[in-house]
Amino acid sequence: MARILLAALLLPAVTGKVLAEEISDLRWLPGDDPVFAITASPDMPFTTEVLDNGYRLRIAFPDASLARNIRDIGESGIVRGVFPYETDSPDRANFDVLLKTQGGLKIVPLEGGFEVAVLERGQQPVADASTNASAPSESLAGQAAPPAASMNDLERSVLAEIDHAQKETVADTSNSDRTRVVLQPRESDTETETETESVAATKDASQTAQVDAVEQQPVAQADAVEQQSASVAIAAADEAPPPSFEVQLPTTSNEVPEPPRVAADADTVTREQVTNAQQAISGNAGIEESVPVPAPAPAPEVVEAPAMPVSGDVAGARLEAITYSELPGGRLQVNFNLVDGDIEPGVFRTNQPPRIVIDFFGTANGVLDAIQRVGFGALESIVTAETDDRTRVILNLVAPVDYEQRRVGDDIVVVMESPNMRQVSGASNARQRPAFQSVGQPNDLEFAVADIDFRRTPEGGGTITVRMTSPEIGVDVHEEAGEIVIDFPGVDLPAELEKRLDVVDFATPVQTVDTFFTGAGARMIISPVGQYSYSSYQVGETLTVQVSPMAEDDDQREPDEFGYSGERLSFNFQRISVRAALQVIADFTGLNFVTSDSVTGDLSLRLQDVPWDQALDTILQVKGLAKRQKGNVVWVAPAEEIAAKERQALEAQSQVYELEPLVSELIQINYAKANEIANILKSVRAIDTGYEQSLFGSVTISEIETDSNSLLSSRGSVTVDARTNTLLVQDTRGKIREVRKLIAQLDRPVRQVLIETRIVEANDDFSRNIGARLGFTRVTENARFPGASDSNIGTVIGSASLEDNDLVRSGGSVGDRAGVSVDLSADGQGGQSAASYAFTLAKAGAGFSHLIDLEISALEAEGTGKVIANPRLLTTDQNQARIEQGQERVFTTSVLGEGSVVTKKAVLGLTVTPQITPDDRLVLDVFVTKDSFAAADDTTINTKQIRTKVLLDNGETVVIGGIYEQSQSESTTKVPLLGDIPLLGALFRKRNKFDNRTELLIFLTPRILDPALTVN
Incomplete structure (x- = not known):
């Protein structure tokens, strides 16, 4: 029974799904100071991290996504750049701020977004007179900050670390015994005397706290302690920078581990002293003058911490050059030339935007060009930047692709696959993997996997349990190419556990669980099918991964005869405003509605058990309104208003295109002919989504999305270099990006078909x-x-x-x-x-x-005969293949006294044209001919032909017959009269009898060749 939505119950429907908010813009603000703005809802929660020893600061927005037009912003002051990206987990956006020197952030939420100021270490934030004094500013963690006007860097760090440790202890009770605060003194550059400095609390509680990133501080989060504003007396040198505090918490991050720290003696800073410091802070709130407090215990002897561990000798290591070369199949090889160092870089990648990031630790940058434009295969450009402890190389990609990293001599080589190879094999060409893959042999590692188990849950899900030898093992769980990949870096795998678990019979989304050793540690790949969701958690030595089936989404309902597929509802309203009716639909669907101010009026309606999208269209049509939907946001306005705004947007976009400078790029064509691709670019002006057309017999356009109405602008041009099969495209950067996307769809390897034929000619003669x-x-x-x-x-x-x-x-x-x-x-x-x-x-x-x-x-x-021929034909999809066998005779003809020589063929011919269907079946267009000369010296040719079209499965055999010939004759030669005499007449007669039969049979077996198949 359909749900009835009454007019009096305007309660929002519970959808059970948190919708991600979108961050729409990132830009620098005018001025000399490095201040940038993030356009988003100011109520969005966020967290911060200090990475790379304070040279990289991260602002993370959970449950958020990035708009398509967001781009990196470049250098300003101490900032090398700000890089936004989405992580592998959806609905999470990060902003990485790369610094030239150690620094911190001041984040202030304003109307329409956030204002972020980048400050050098030790620089005090300046109060903004335009900010409402009654509303405290936001610190790095988005919480109210304590007074900071008279605090030094050490005091602010103490407050931030104590509060961060408290919050982490509450959030992770299972690992509370591993949460501790360690005082780490920092060595001074010059010898100074230690003095006791008294610090007073600040007068203005509305100013924003600042946390400076300090050396060797992997996590710094300015979550200020609420209602704590006082001073802490710390003994430190006048000229020397204050000591740093480090919070050591368990983590499973993929970041490069920080160097080990040598903590002070346990008696120097105890939990009791931390408690006393907190009480001193809360007890001195509101004191305006400096109050001396007892000096702390003498500082222990400082032991120099070892440097960051890297592989090999990094003294004087230098990245001299970055080169790239093209490989067959659209792949690309990037070479990193290292001098005076054996570096093992850290590599990770992001999907949105698609990038591969490579960190060379302890390596200087000797590359002259900070930005290199590539424009081949999956690689768009290469960006190189240097910090104090590393050189970072960012490979900007067209789309996420697989890559392989290896060492060749002193160089690091990264080979990237073509962006087209992901869809070469069609629907049934799923990635095949052996039962297990052993890339290397396990070494004598400290940790190991002890046991692997699989169980089915009552809800139809699968639970994979991995028991390890130590709770300190870090695990990386992520999704890749539709599979769940679990990496155990530095973990050994016993030989008895290196196998495949086939769990198909358990009727769960999990089909197989493959576990193998990769040389860098153990890896597990879980292969699910259908729609699923997964979660993972680690408790002590046990890792649990749960894979659950997902219920059918409302968006996947089958549309009815009128094209509507929404969930059904009922309306019964008398004189309800249009805005209220739209609000009811918004609450029912969970969509975000933006209604124009010009939407007014009332209406009465009674709709019983109709799809909600049909009800919405009905309301809009009655009131002359229209809608535009992008994601989960629906904009409703009068149709004339929407048309006018879209017209203005198109005109503005057209003007921008006319003024945008032109650039030129060379695009290598791998599988098609460059002139045919050029003809497509010149002739196609608009392509509708879902339109299919065959191009040069091997390429099919299934869906191409463009941001404008043409592939090339009016100023664009394309030139063909037939010698290298390359296109030279000159147009705006946006148009060239669309052309590259189109070529990536068209320039694909064509699938091949092997046709095995068996031609049998049988005869049976009697005379x-x-x-x-x-x-x-x-x-x-x-x-x-x-x-x-x-x-x-x-x-x-x-x-x-x-x-x-x-x-x-x-x-x-x-x-x-x-x-x-x-x-x-x-x-x-x-x-x-x-x-x-x-x-x-x-x-x-x-x-x-x-x-x-x-x-x-x-x-x-009497005789029987059989002639068998077994030729094999190899051809590409939708290309003709022909084989023939027979005679070709030469004849002399004379016309008007002029003699000439002509040739004629009488052959047995077979012509086949295969076509591969989307479900990996084959349609064969077959044409068979059997010709023969009528006589030895006669030019007359007897012809027999068969033309047919058959549909076969891959590897199925079809028999084509019907060319059947039988000749029978019986003759009597006799002497008249005498030959008719009974018995005696046989001496005067001769009798001949013939019965000859001939049949031609053709057997065809087509097979689709897997492009990934290799023959040793």
Whole structure:
């Protein structure tokens, strides 16, 4: 029964989903000081981190996303740049501030966003007279800050670290025993005397606290302690910088680990002293003058902390040059030339925006160009920057791609895959992986995986439990290419656990669990199917990963006959305002509605059990309104107003395009022909989403999104270099980016088809011939037969019909006999004569004798034959392949006395054109011809043809027949009248009988070749 939404109940629907807020802009504010603005809701929560020893500061906004037009901002003052990006986890946006020197941030929430000031270490924040004095400013953690006017760096650090440690202890009770505060004195550059300095509390409680990033401080968060504003007396040198405090908390971050610190003696700073310092802070609140407090215990002996551990010798290491080279298949190789150092860099990547970041620790920067434009494959540009302890290289990508890092001599080599290889294989070409992959052999590592277990939950999910040998093992769980990847860096894997768990029969989203050793540690890959969600947590030595199936989303409902797919609701309103009706739909759907001021009026409506999107369209049509939706935000305004604003936006965009400078880029074409791609760029002016068109027989456009109505602007041009198969495109930077996206869709390797054919030609022949020869001879003289006396020799007189036959005469010589009267002997077959039986009948009389010669012949032939040919054809998708076998004869013709030579073919030919369907089936267009010459010297050709189209599965065999030929004949040759006499007439007849059959069969077996298949 459909839910009925009454007019009196205007309660928001519980969607159970937190919608991510969008950060729309990032820009520098005018002025000499490095101050930038973040345009977003000022109520958004945020956290901060100090990384890279204070040379990189991070502002993190959970449950937030970045607008598409947000870009990096460059250098200003001590800032090298501000880099926004989204992490692998959705709905989280980070802003990394890269500094030239150690510094801190002052974050003030204002109407419409945040104002962030970047301050050098030790620089005091200046109170802003324009800020409301009654509202305290926001510190780095977004909380109210304590008075800071008279605080030095040490006191502010103490407050921040104590509060940060308290919050971390509450947030992570399971690891509370690992949370501690360690006092880390810092060595002074010059020897100074230690004095006791008294610090008074600040007078103005509305000023913003500042936290300066100090050396070797991996986490610094200015979460000020509430209602604490006083001073702490700390003994320190006048010229020397104050000592730093470090909070050591358990972490599973992917950041490069900070160098080990040598803490002061445990008796120097105890938890009791921290408590006393907190009480002193709270007890001295409001004191305006400096109040001396007892000096702390003498500082312990300072032990120099070791340097950051890196692989190899980094003394004098230098990144000399960065070069790149193109590889086959659209891949790209980037070489980092290192001098005087064996560095093992730290590498990580981000998906939004797509980047690969490489840190060379303890390495100087010798690259001349800070920004290198590449524009090939997946790589757009290379950005190089140097800090005090490292050189960072950022590879800006067109799209997230897989990469491989390895060392070649003194160089570091990064090979990136082509952005097109992710969709080469089609729908069924999922990534195949062996049961396990061993990249290296496990070393003698301190930690190891002890056990792996899988269980099915009652809700139909899967739970993977990994038991380890130590709770100190750090685990990285992330999603990559639709799979859940778990890395255990520096963790050994026993041989009995290096295997695949096939859990398909458990009926969970998890299909397989692969565990193997990679050389850098153990890795587990969980392969799920369908829609799923996963979570992971670690308690002590046990890591638990839960993969649960997801229910069908409302957005995936099947649309009805009118095209609506929303959840159904009911309305019954009398004279309700349009705004209130829109609010009801907003509460029901959980969408964000922005209504124009010009939307007014009332309406009455009664809608019973209709989709909510149909109800919205009905309200808009009745009141002449229109909507535009982007993400989960719906803008409602009069149709004329929306059309006018869109027209203005298009005109403004057109003006910007006309004034934007032109740039030129070379784009390498790998699989297609450059001139055909150029023709597409010149001819296509607009491409609708979902339109499919075949281009040069091997490429299909499925969906191309562009930000404008054409691929090239009116000022753009494209030139083809046929020698290198390269395009030279000249246009605005935005248009070239769209052209690169289009080429990435078109320039893909074409799938190949192997067609195995078997041509069988079978024949069955039968023939039978029966005949006789009959002759009459009269001898008028005595003749001598074998064994007779000489007196028997006489003259032989033959019959009227003559045939060369022999008669034995005296002396053994061979003479001519008169001949035969009837010659109807059987014909030979295939060069073989018919078998015969002959005899002579003689009758002697007075003066003469009569001789009758009779010969009976017969031949019967029967045979079967089979001719088999097995050719194989390899062709690409939608390209024709042909094979033929036969004869080609030369004939001489004469026209008007002029002779010429012509050739004619009579062949058995097979032509096949394959087409691969999206579900990896094949459509074969087959054309078979069987031609033969009518006679040896005749130009006439007998032709037989078959043309058909069949649909086959991959590897299925089809038989094509029908070219069947049978010839039968039966003939009788006889002497008139005599041949019709019963029995005796057989001597005067010859009978021939033929029955020949021939059949042609063609077997076709197409197979789709996997492009990832390699043959050793």
